[in-house]
Amino acid sequence: MHLLPYQNLATRKQILQAANGIYLEGTIRAVMEAQKCTVDDAICIMDNLELQELPTKKFYQLLQKWIGERVLVEKTPGNASRIEALYNIENWFDEPLYVILVRHPLATINSMLQYDKEFFHHFDLGVTSEKNLRYNELTWALPYYNILQFMEKIPRDRYFIVRFEDLLQKQQHVMENICQFLKIDFCEEVLQPYQNKQHKMLDGIKQIEFAVGDHKFHQYRSIHPEVATAWKASSIADLPLSDISWEIARKFGYTK
Structure with a gap:
């Protein structure tokens, strides 16, 4: 919003x-x-x-x-x-709960580049500029740097970390844990995110629009666990990242 x-x-x-x-x-x-x-x-x-x-x-x-x-x-x-x-969340809400979704930095960079290629046609993935790569790296690193600083001020029982890879490969286990954390009942529908799309606020305010977010969401029918590691077959897999990015990534359990 x-x-x-x-x-x-x-x-x-x-x-x-x-x-x-x-x-x-x-x-x-x-x-x-x-x-x-x-x-x-x-x-x-x-x-x-x-x-x-x-x-x-x-x-x-x-x-x-x-x-x-x-x-x-x-x-x-x-x-x-x-x-x-x-910090505004802490000031405005009474003991809010945080679900922190994180993905491997190289996978995220690859996804951003794919998005740019498919929707804006800015560049060919084979000749992506160093500037674009570093911008996308910063786009991943800055929010998670802030989150790590913020987590130090928040009681451990009020945030829950979800790795994208775990969500795809161990979906039911992760969703059961999320529901338990949020103190809501688990139901099978949470395992089918692409069903009943009309009730999930995925549209924009006009009939022809999609909501801002994953513009390919409407093309999906089910979750594919292999997506979690698909980036490893791309040229991005060998991209060197800054020390600070790897330091942040390690805090979430990722390694080079």
Whole structure:
């Protein structure tokens, strides 16, 4: 929803509108779901709240009120890139729980390059520039550096680390542990993430749009464990990473 770095909705709108207006759509889609309303009604609600300069904390409280006993999940990927956003969670919520999803840095870099090639046609993977590689490495390293610093301040029973590779290869075991951590009942449906997509807020606010995120999600039908190690067959497998990246990776159990 791209909320956590901002103290109020007016500031958020001003900054995100100047950068990329599509990032404003997450809250509109959330309001549509919480209020069971149309996109026009949700836009009107957000416009009014932004004019009021509603504090972001109050907006989260409003969302929680609207959804009742359902669990509010904030999963904006960029949250961890700004450590102040992580501390805002602690300041605004009562003992929040954190599920930290991490993937091998080289696998993540490879995925980013594939995304750029398929959706933006920026470059051929065989002639990827050093600048692009290092940018993608930083995109992986910075959030996890922040997370490691943040974890030192958080009680151990309030965060749960999930490795992407384990999630794919030991899916039921990992999902059972996640449900136990979140104190929610395990059900078989969590093992079928590509089923019942219409109930998972995967669309954008317009009928032709997908939500910001994995643009290939709608092509998938089931989980393929081999994806966890597919990157090892790519040219990225031999990419040298910085010492700091490997230091971060080792904290999550990865080795060269």
